[in-house]
Amino acid sequence: MSGAGRQAGRPVVIDSTLTCPACGHVKTETIPTDACQWHYECEACHTLLKPRPGDCCVFCSYGSVPCPPIQAGGKPDGCCPG
Numbered sequence: 001m002s003g004a005g006r007q008a009g010r011p012v013v014i015d016s017t018l019t020c021p022a023c024g025h026v027k028t029e030t031i032p033t034d035a036c037q038w039h040y041e042c043e044a045c046h047t048l049l050k051p052r053p054g055d056c057c058v059f060c061s062y063g064s065v066p067c068p069p070i071q072a073g074g075k076p077d078g079c080c081p082g
């Protein structure tokens with residue numbers, strides 16, 4: 001079960017487990033599909049997480065899975081224009 005081969009209809013994971021880089025707190029969040037989540041506040045230590053340089057959203061930087069546009073196309077420039 002490599003998952004390779006099919007492109008159309010590939011299931012997109014919208015649940016991503018975010019790991020706080022400050023305190024290590026882990027929380028599974030649903031990735032919003034209509035907009036990138038640029039900021040995420042850790043519920044444990046209230047650190048405001050921001051994407052690392054080159055990443056388009058906090059899920060790409062700290063999540064177990066990147067955001068849906070990246071899953072679908074692997075866009076190097078991120079999923080949000082501008």
Ligand SMILES: [Zn+2]
Pocket residue numbers: 020021022023024025042043044045046047
């Ligand atoms: Zn934290």
